[in-house]
Amino acid sequence: MMIRLLLLTLLVTVSAVSAVSAVSAVQAVESDPIQSPMWDYTRQQFIGSAPYHFDERVKVLLPAFAENPTQVPLQIDATALAGDIERIVVWADLNPIQHIFTYYPHPDVIPKVSLRFKVQQGTAVRAAVLTQSGVWHVGSAYLDAAGGGCTTPSTTGNGSPFWESHLGETQSRSFPLASKGGVRFKFRVIHPMDTGLADAIPEFYIQQVILQNAKKESLARLELSQPVAENPVISFDLRDDLNDQAGQYQLWMRDNNGNEFEKAL
Amino acid sequence: MKSLFAVFLLVLCSSVYSAPLQYNLTAREIAKDTWVVEGKTEDFSPANGGNIVNTAFVVTGDGVVLIDTGPSLRYGTELRQLIGSVTDKPILYVLNTHHHPDHFLGNQAFQDSPIYALPETGKLIAQQGNAFSENMYRLVGDWMRSTEVHLPGQPLSVSQLKLGQHRFRFISMTGHAGADLVVLDETTGVLFTADMVFYQRALTTPHTPDLKQWIADLKRLETLDFKLLVPGHGPVSEGRVAIVQTHAYLSWLDKRLSQAAEQGLSMNEVIELPLDKHFDQLAVARKEYVRSVAHLYERYENAMF
Ligand SMILES: [Zn+2]
Numbered sequence: 001m002m003i004r005l006l007l008l009t010l011l012v013t014v015s016a017v018s019a020v021s022a023v024s025a026v027q028a029v030e031s032d033p034i035q036s037p038m039w040d041y042t043r044q045q046f047i048g049s050a051p052y053h054f055d056e057r058v059k060v061l062l063p064a065f066a067e068n069p070t071q072v073p074l075q076i077d078a079t080a081l082a083g084d085i086e087r088i089v090v091w092a093d094l095n096p097i098q099h100i101f102t103y104y105p106h107p108d109v110i111p112k113v114s115l116r117f118k119v120q121q122g123t124a125v126r127a128a129v130l131t132q133s134g135v136w137h138v139g140s141a142y143l144d145a146a147g148g149g150c151t152t153p154s155t156t157g158n159g160s161p162f163w164e165s166h167l168g169e170t171q172s173r174s175f176p177l178a179s180k181g182g183v184r185f186k187f188r189v190i191h192p193m194d195t196g197l198a199d200a201i202p203e204f205y206i207q208q209v210i211l212q213n214a215k216k217e218s219l220a221r222l223e224l225s226q227p228v229a230e231n232p233v234i235s236f237d238l239r240d241d242l243n244d245q246a247g248q249y250q251l252w253m254r255d256n257n258g259n260e261f262e263k264a265l
Numbered sequence: 266m267k268s269l270f271a272v273f274l275l276v277l278c279s280s281v282y283s284a285p286l287q288y289n290l291t292a293r294e295i296a297k298d299t300w301v302v303e304g305k306t307e308d309f310s311p312a313n314g315g316n317i318v319n320t321a322f323v324v325t326g327d328g329v330v331l332i333d334t335g336p337s338l339r340y341g342t343e344l345r346q347l348i349g350s351v352t353d354k355p356i357l358y359v360l361n362t363h364h365h366p367d368h369f370l371g372n373q374a375f376q377d378s379p380i381y382a383l384p385e386t387g388k389l390i391a392q393q394g395n396a397f398s399e400n401m402y403r404l405v406g407d408w409m410r411s412t413e414v415h416l417p418g419q420p421l422s423v424s425q426l427k428l429g430q431h432r433f434r435f436i437s438m439t440g441h442a443g444a445d446l447v448v449l450d451e452t453t454g455v456l457f458t459a460d461m462v463f464y465q466r467a468l469t470t471p472h473t474p475d476l477k478q479w480i481a482d483l484k485r486l487e488t489l490d491f492k493l494l495v496p497g498h499g500p501v502s503e504g505r506v507a508i509v510q511t512h513a514y515l516s517w518l519d520k521r522l523s524q525a526a527e528q529g530l531s532m533n534e535v536i537e538l539p540l541d542k543h544f545d546q547l548a549v550a551r552k553e554y555v556r557s558v559a560h561l562y563e564r565y566e567n568a569m570f
Contacts, residue, residue, distance in 0.1 A: 061537070065555075068559055075531050075533040114533060172570065175528060178528065186529050186531075188566075188570060
């Protein structure tokens with residue numbers, strides 16, 4: 001085991017050295033705080049050879065253990081980097097489908113988002129924030145799990161009458177944010193969010209979520225992947241001064257079958 | 266980090282496995298003819314083998330009434346020996362109070378006695394027992410060896426039983442697990458609540474139909490006439506103190522979750538909140554709180570939309 005750790009460190013060092021032209025010297029000694037065997041692989045996949053560093057200001061909130069592997073609560077808070085964010089890519093190293101979502105926050109929103117996702121086994125979860133200077137800031141957390149969340153059919157059941165008659169139905173509510181001022185939009189949409197990994201059930205999931213203001217500007221855009229939990233509950237935080245046009249916000253979603261859902265918030 | 270932990274676990278396990286696994290159960294006589302086998306106020310672990318539950322037996326003149334059989338065949342076997350060391354009387358009634366694994370997976374050791382449970386409990390064990398058993402293997406390991414689900418064969422349909430000098434009352438509730446049997450020995454004044462009441466250990470909520478239902482059930486328990494209370498988990502106590510603690514915790518949890526939902530908190534934010542100072546000293550308080558948020562918050566959140 002020690003040998004494996006050593007090897008891992010060696011690998012990290014080697015790959016860092018090989019990319020040394022693009023990377024600062026500091027980075028060469030930065031090793032994955034979670035020590036996940038998949039870090040190099042998933043980093044290549046999601047951020048390529050771009051410069052990055054681990055940044056505790058990017059907060060990945062997770063429970064220590066996935067009590068329900070089909071509904072693991074996840075909150076990403078990149079408030080410390082607000083105004084400088086290109087996008088936030090979130091993934092689970094050891095999920096069969098690693099990507100969970102990518103968030104494109106408007107410079108004026110509070111870059112904090114929460115949703116629930118499915119997990120197949122214990123895994124590191126990453127939120128990589130690309131800033132305008134082209135550097136990635138990576139926040140990490142470890143989630144322990146007994147497993148099975150991705151290969152369990154949704155409980156509403158793809159093909160069950162419930163969602164067929166309620167697909168895309170959306171409930172929403174706004175809440176004043178107590179601490180910093182601002183407003184939170186939380187919504188729940190009926191959708192099976194099938195991964196395609198459970199027996200004979202094709203993938204069927206919402207891919208796009210956009211929150212627009214009255215001027216049809218996109219304030220928050222989410223690209224979701226299959227691991228997002230069924231009947232998604234998602235919250236966005238907006239700054240107070242953006243909330244002077246109550247009722248003017250519009251939520252728009254589209255799934256991989258081309259169904260579109262809209263809701264005025 | 267994880268691999269280091271695995272190494273640690275391996276070392277730990279091999280040292281545990283080198284000695285034969287034994288619970289070394291002991292029974293304490295808390296009232297006339299009434300014995301309690303008290304478990305640890307911990308979570309399931311390879312160190313405790315799942316012995317975190319209270320089982321109890323009453324030795325009447327006619328025979329023994331056993332309340333719950335523990336988390337494994339090994340536990341059941343030791344429990345049976347323990348009963349045999351106290352009395353030669355036959356075991357006439359084995360009761361499974363509800364369908365959680367630490368309360369019925371010792372049934373195999375009592376196959377030659379009739380095993381009773383509420384009809385709904387029997388159904389739930391038939392549906393979920395195997396999954397529970399698998400999960401227990403994962404959580405406590407080799408202690409579970411050869412343990413298999415043995416269903417309670419007798420649906421409990423009576424609410425009273427007279428055996429020897431003892432008069433028992435069976436009370437059917439739902440608050441903790443959807444079907445919960447409470448046993449009152451009217452002769453000794455001992456109330457066996459099983460998991461309807463936890464004491465000095467945080468309660469668990471994976472199958473509660475509704476915290477408000479559980480609270481309503483506790484209000485019924487508070488009206489009963491009894492002297493000693495044997496909870497499902499935690500020490501035996503006199504009077505209503507354990508019910509009061511369970512009730513207070515449930516009321517607090519219910520209020521916490523509805524207030525959090527009203528404020529629009531995410532599930533993660535609810536998990537991060539501090540515990541009420543009245544409860545943070547309970548065994549495994551933080552861990553059970555986090556589990557309860559996972560079990561229950563979605564309902565409160567949905568109700569708020
Ligand atoms: Zn229980």
